[in-house]
Amino acid sequence: MKKTAIVLLALAIGACKQDSKKEQIKENTQVMKVESAPMLPEALTKVFDAHGGLNAWRDQRTLIYEMPKTDFTETHTIDLWSRRDRVDTPQFSMGFDGKQVWLLDTDKTYKGDAGFYHNLMFYFYAMPFVLADDGINYGETEALEYEGKSYPGVSISYDSGVGTSPKDEYFIHFDPETNKMAWLGYTVTYRTGEVSDNVKWIRYDDWQEIDGLTLPKSITWHNYEGPKILDARSKVPFEGVVLSEAVKSHDFYSKPEGADFVEVKQN
Incomplete structure (x- = not known):
């Protein structure tokens, strides 16, 4: 009887410990979820919802789109979770393997800065959803006035060490009737490292719906004089857009044979 009682007591204690451990794991998981949940302004949450919802965006893993140019078409592929990326053209390719940027350009036809360009258009294209990334700070900004209409907005800045240009600033402005994004203002500090008040x-x-998410069909840069927005200057179209929950292999984003790693300037 005593042995039976001891065994039962040991089993009970063990069960209590396991239950306690399960509760601790559950509690830790809940804490981690709370800590990782972004503190988004209500206005920006409404913008995300108007574009299909932040959760729906985060369910996607791979984004592909084409950008037609005068002499060729660029195909951009991005892993939305790791932010590995790749840009392919008939003349050259470039990408980010998760640690370093590489450039494959055997004929030396590419004249730009691959370290700056490899993911540049992704961040313009994936608006507004990339404004929920880690390391972002939100603030207030004055409404944007254009052709007699007022567009409320939110200012965005980055923590030190986030990205290659953490001193950049962004201003998202949205239509107060639909809550859809209408304008993006931004500064560029990549080449100088100095804070700029020159807002482009x-x-x-011009939107299109891809798997329930509203993404750009084209975006248009405008001329400006100080804070005043003028006429349209140039339009960039996006074609062949594909969103997928499937993931491409690491090898797809790795430096191919014949390519060179590119030094990326850090501000």
Whole structure:
């Protein structure tokens, strides 16, 4: 009887410990979820919802789109979770393997800065959803006035060490009637490392629905004089857009044979 009682007591204690451990794991998991949940402004949450919802965006893993140019078409592929990326053209390719940027350009036809360009258009294209990334700070900004209409907005800045240009600033402005994104203002500090008050403006008014998410069909840069937005300057179209929950292999984003790693300037 005593042995039986001891065994039962040991089993009971063990069960209590396991239950306690399960509760601790559950509690830790809940804490981690709370800590990782972004503190988004209500206005920005409404913008995400108007574009299909942040959760729906985060369910996707791979984004592909084409950008037709005068002499060729660029095909951009991005892993939305790891932010590995790849840009392919008939003349050259470039990408980010998760640690380093590489460039494959055997004929030396590419004249740009691959370290700056490899993911540049992704961040313009994936608006507004990339404004929920880690390391972002949100603030207030004055409404944008254009052709007699007022567009409320949210200012965005980055923590030190986030990305290659953490001193960049962004200003998202949205249509107060639909809550859809309407304008993006941004500064560029990549080449100088100095804070800039020269805000460039892109209009977002041409949308397409891809798997329930509203993404740009084209975006248009506008001329400007100080804070005043002027006429349209250049339009960039996006074609063949594909969103997928499937993941491409690491090898797809790795430096191919014949390519060179590119030094990326850090501000």
